[in-house]
Amino acid sequence: MNAEAKPITHNLTMDFSEEQAMVLEQARQFCGEKSPIPSVRNLLDSVSGFDAAVWEEQVQLGWMGLAIPEAYGGLGLGISCSVPVAEAMGKNLLTTPFIASTLAAQAILRGGDEWQREQWLPGLATGTVASLALLDDGDWGGSLCEAEVVRRNDEYILSGQKWFVAHGATAEFFVVSARCEGSTVLAVVSAEQVTKNESQVLIDETQRAAKISFDQVNLSSSAILSQADTDGLLADLCLLGALLTAAEAAGSAIACLETVVEYLNIRKQFGRLIGSYQALKHPTVEILNAVDSARSHIYHAAGLLGSDALDNDAEIACRMAKVLATDAICYAGDRAIQFHGGMGFTYECNAQLYLRRAQWSQQYYGDSRHHRTRLARILLDNSE
Amino acid sequence: MSASKLELEQFRTEVSAWIADNKPGNPGFLLPQTFMEVGNEQQLEFLREWQYKLWSAGYLGMAWPKEYGGGGVSPAFQRIADQEMRRHHTPIAFNVIGLGWAGPLINDIGTEEEKEKYLKRILSAEDIWCQGFSEPDNGSDLGNAQCRAMRDGDEYVVNGTKIWTTMGNFADHMILLARTAPQTERKYDGLTFFLAPMRIPGIDPRPIQKLTGEYGFTETFFTDARIPASSVIGGEGNGWKVAMQTLQYERGAASGAAGGLNAVHTSAGEMIESLRGVQRDGRPILEDPEVRDELVQTLIREKSIALGDRRVHISALNADYPYSLPLSRKLRFTEHSRAMRKLAVGLQGNHGALYVGDDDVIDGGFWQRSYLNSFSATIGGGTSQVQANIIAERVLGLPKD
Ligand SMILES: Cc1cc2nc3c(=O)[nH]c(=O)nc-3n(C[C@H](O)[C@H](O)[C@H](O)COP(=O)(O)OP(=O)(O)OC[C@H]3O[C@@H](n4cnc5c(N)ncnc54)[C@H](O)[C@@H]3O)c2cc1C
Numbered sequence: 001m002n003a004e005a006k007p008i009t010h011n012l013t014m015d016f017s018e019e020q021a022m023v024l025e026q027a028r029q030f031c032g033e034k035s036p037i038p039s040v041r042n043l044l045d046s047v048s049g050f051d052a053a054v055w056e057e058q059v060q061l062g063w064m065g066l067a068i069p070e071a072y073g074g075l076g077l078g079i080s081c082s083v084p085v086a087e088a089m090g091k092n093l094l095t096t097p098f099i100a101s102t103l104a105a106q107a108i109l110r111g112g113d114e115w116q117r118e119q120w121l122p123g124l125a126t127g128t129v130a131s132l133a134l135l136d137d138g139d140w141g142g143s144l145c146e147a148e149v150v151r152r153n154d155e156y157i158l159s160g161q162k163w164f165v166a167h168g169a170t171a172e173f174f175v176v177s178a179r180c181e182g183s184t185v186l187a188v189v190s191a192e193q194v195t196k197n198e199s200q201v202l203i204d205e206t207q208r209a210a211k212i213s214f215d216q217v218n219l220s221s222s223a224i225l226s227q228a229d230t231d232g233l234l235a236d237l238c239l240l241g242a243l244l245t246a247a248e249a250a251g252s253a254i255a256c257l258e259t260v261v262e263y264l265n266i267r268k269q270f271g272r273l274i275g276s277y278q279a280l281k282h283p284t285v286e287i288l289n290a291v292d293s294a295r296s297h298i299y300h301a302a303g304l305l306g307s308d309a310l311d312n313d314a315e316i317a318c319r320m321a322k323v324l325a326t327d328a329i330c331y332a333g334d335r336a337i338q339f340h341g342g343m344g345f346t347y348e349c350n351a352q353l354y355l356r357r358a359q360w361s362q363q364y365y366g367d368s369r370h371h372r373t374r375l376a377r378i379l380l381d382n383s384e
Numbered sequence: 385m386s387a388s389k390l391e392l393e394q395f396r397t398e399v400s401a402w403i404a405d406n407k408p409g410n411p412g413f414l415l416p417q418t419f420m421e422v423g424n425e426q427q428l429e430f431l432r433e434w435q436y437k438l439w440s441a442g443y444l445g446m447a448w449p450k451e452y453g454g455g456g457v458s459p460a461f462q463r464i465a466d467q468e469m470r471r472h473h474t475p476i477a478f479n480v481i482g483l484g485w486a487g488p489l490i491n492d493i494g495t496e497e498e499k500e501k502y503l504k505r506i507l508s509a510e511d512i513w514c515q516g517f518s519e520p521d522n523g524s525d526l527g528n529a530q531c532r533a534m535r536d537g538d539e540y541v542v543n544g545t546k547i548w549t550t551m552g553n554f555a556d557h558m559i560l561l562a563r564t565a566p567q568t569e570r571k572y573d574g575l576t577f578f579l580a581p582m583r584i585p586g587i588d589p590r591p592i593q594k595l596t597g598e599y600g601f602t603e604t605f606f607t608d609a610r611i612p613a614s615s616v617i618g619g620e621g622n623g624w625k626v627a628m629q630t631l632q633y634e635r636g637a638a639s640g641a642a643g644g645l646n647a648v649h650t651s652a653g654e655m656i657e658s659l660r661g662v663q664r665d666g667r668p669i670l671e672d673p674e675v676r677d678e679l680v681q682t683l684i685r686e687k688s689i690a691l692g693d694r695r696v697h698i699s700a701l702n703a704d705y706p707y708s709l710p711l712s713r714k715l716r717f718t719e720h721s722r723a724m725r726k727l728a729v730g731l732q733g734n735h736g737a738l739y740v741g742d743d744d745v746i747d748g749g750f751w752q753r754s755y756l757n758s759f760s761a762t763i764g765g766g767t768s769q770v771q772a773n774i775i776a777e778r779v780l781g782l783p784k785d
Binding site: 012013014016020021024025254257261264265272273275276277278281282284285288289292293295296297299300320323324369372373375376379380381 | 676677683685687688691694709715716773785
């Protein structure tokens with residue numbers, strides 16, 4: 001063959017730092033202790049969805065400061081160290097505002113000026129709950145800027161509505177994407193300024209999100225993040241959100257796999273353990289392989305992230321990670337129900353927790369098809 | 385042993401230049417795409433010459449001990465040499481059963497004498513090796529192998545049939561699994577592993593034609609073939625254990641291979657390039673949303689394997705199932721390769737119905753031939769279904785069938 005192919009998958013870096021390894025080990029142990037399934041179930045119908053004491057401990061461990069520079073009260077280890085935490089939390093279905101607040105901090109760190117960083121980052125490093133409000137409706141492929149800011153002298157007036165704002169009921173402030181005079185802005189809006197804050201009923205009962213709306217909300221100019229390339233920043237935040245969601249999903253998929261394996265090793269039918277039937281065995285191996293692939297991409301992606309804007313390789317990596325993690329948990333959750341038989345159809349069986357988690361992870365920050373469509377543009381339309 | 389980044393990069397430049405200068409041109413006849421398709425003397429001589437050249441230049445067996453013909457350097461060098469061979473699309477290093485399986489086995493458990501006798505000649509392709517595991521009635525159920533080897537003085541007398549013996553008709557030696565004790569409690573305990581000579585009376589390898597119409601393996605008949613008792617490796621009755629170790633090398637789950645390509649390299653990127661000219665519904669096929677999605681999924685799968693090959697070295701990221709990545713690699717890689725080639729042919733439209741030899745076939749029929757050949761890897765070395773059983777049982781701890 002003489003076709004000279006562009007090496008599409010040339011970046012195969014797999015850097016996993018000692019810091020990441022330490023965080024992963026600590027987080028796995030912590031989440032395992034603090035979030036056994038009975039605790040997860042206890043929180044399902046609570047209002048906040050999380051245990052304030054556990055959240056406080058996470059903050060004390062420094063996890064909220066992992067990706068915040070030391071100058072603003074964090075540990076300065078970078079967002080790559082937040083990824084193992086998300087995975088460990090996912091493995092134990094531990095949901096706190098960790099991901100939401102981490103992403104809000106990234107918005108301010110990457111988009112704010114010195115004053116804005118000093119204003120908000122130290123609080124975030126010590127446990128202030130905040131959240132990104134990006135989605136105008138149900139479509140992550142849409143503009144994400146249907147909300148509008150009208151400028152009047154030194155005042156900015158925000159109107160619009162945002163969906164799936166994680167921990168919307170608990171957050172003290174939001175970073176909201178909107179359109180202002182033809183360009184994108186990100187605005188910091190406090191909880192008191194929100195016109196309407198309605199909790200959404202989610203398929204994953206461990207998660208919390210709200211639909212929040214703004215009706216002519218007055219903002220000062222210091223509330224508008226100063227970053228010049230806000231479109232790029234918004235895109236990066238979506239990719240970081242996708243990666244952290246992928247890590248959380250991959251963790252949940254491992255736990256789901258363990259649940260399946262455990263049942264296949266105790267349930268007998270026709271005088272044999274059901275795990276000896278290949279009709280169950282082989283799909284279970286497929287779950288394992290799917291999780292393995294997802295984790296390879298997740299940690300590859302994490303290793304490509306720094307404090308700068310994400311480059312092309314990082315974008316490819318985050319999107320692929322989200323595709324694989326989402327597909328892995330969706331497949332794992334689906335098979336977990338089926339492989340538990342009638343027991344799998346009950347609320348009591350833990351399989352439902354994973355299937356519901358799967359449907360949440362799938363849509364949050366864009367489903368698998370959404371990311372594949374974007375990947376196709378990057379990978380197939382190169383004209384070199 | 386460990387080499388600096390700079391050293392490795394200098395080495396890459398060196399080996400790349402050497403390959404560019406020494407890579408053989410188009411021989412004017414069809415070359416095998418994998419080591420399992422060496423079908424005639426012409427191909428054999430061409431590949432023998434290439435492997436000899438590669439080894440003489442120092443780019444094969446780089447991590448094997450110097451005293452047995454190896455280079456005695458870190459495996460990192462061989463990995464780079466292999467990468468460059470892939471990049472330059474060199475021919476294969478065809479003596480794979482020696483280079484990849486028998487060689488590492490001898491290196492790991494062979495006697496001094498065996499190492500001296502065999503290793504260098506494997507590298508130089510002076511000796512060709514084949515593998516006598518499968519039998520007509522015992523394939524996946526390898527532990528049930530029935531080919532008999534009966535002790536007679538300082539020889540064993542072998543009777544029985546092996547099949548699918550890759551390069552059986554060209555080989556000088558065979559790694560042979562045979563039954564030395566017919567009545568053991570466990571079927572596995574009656575097996576013994578031999579480093580057997582092939583060019584002796586009583587061994588008759590008969591070529592079998594493959595689905596491509598080409599040749600590459602044989603049915604191998606043993607009739608009172610006498611092999612020396614000293615050719616036992618690992619001890620009488622321990623054949624199953626030695627065979628399992630050999631399969632670890634074969635499936636890429638254990639290291640020690642001499643290096644070189646065992647299949648002609650291609651990639652999803654090359655497949656995509658080859659499709660740029662194809663039309664569907666009057667438009668370039670690469671604009672079709674469904675096709676695009678399938679191609680992206682293929683690219684993702686390809687990258688998963690490459691990233692897995694790197695993640696496998698990071699123990700903190702393999703804590704849950706330490707053997708998962710190594711034991712599943714064969715399954716993941718061979719199934720991906722097959723699926724990718726199937727897709728490549730399927731996306732050619734009408735051209736997909738052409739074959740090697742037609743003037744209009746895309747890329748000389750590479751994808752069609754390669755798709756047909758891809759099953760060699762999903763069947764050979766233990767089928768995908770058997771691999772899935774192994775992963776289920778050894779990695780996940782699920783019960784046996
Ligand atoms: C190109 C090529 C080269 C080869 N080279 C060599 C060689 O050099 N030396 C050598 O010894 N062998 C060689 N083989 C043989 C190869 O190892 C066997 O073909 C393989 O192990 C399968 O055995 P079989 O052909 O008897 O198929 P079978 O075992 O009869 O399998 C038939 C089907 O049943 C399935 N099956 C069998 N058992 C199970 C089970 N327990 N659970 C689920 N599914 C099952 C298989 O997956 C397959 O789909 C080669 C094969 C090929 C295709």
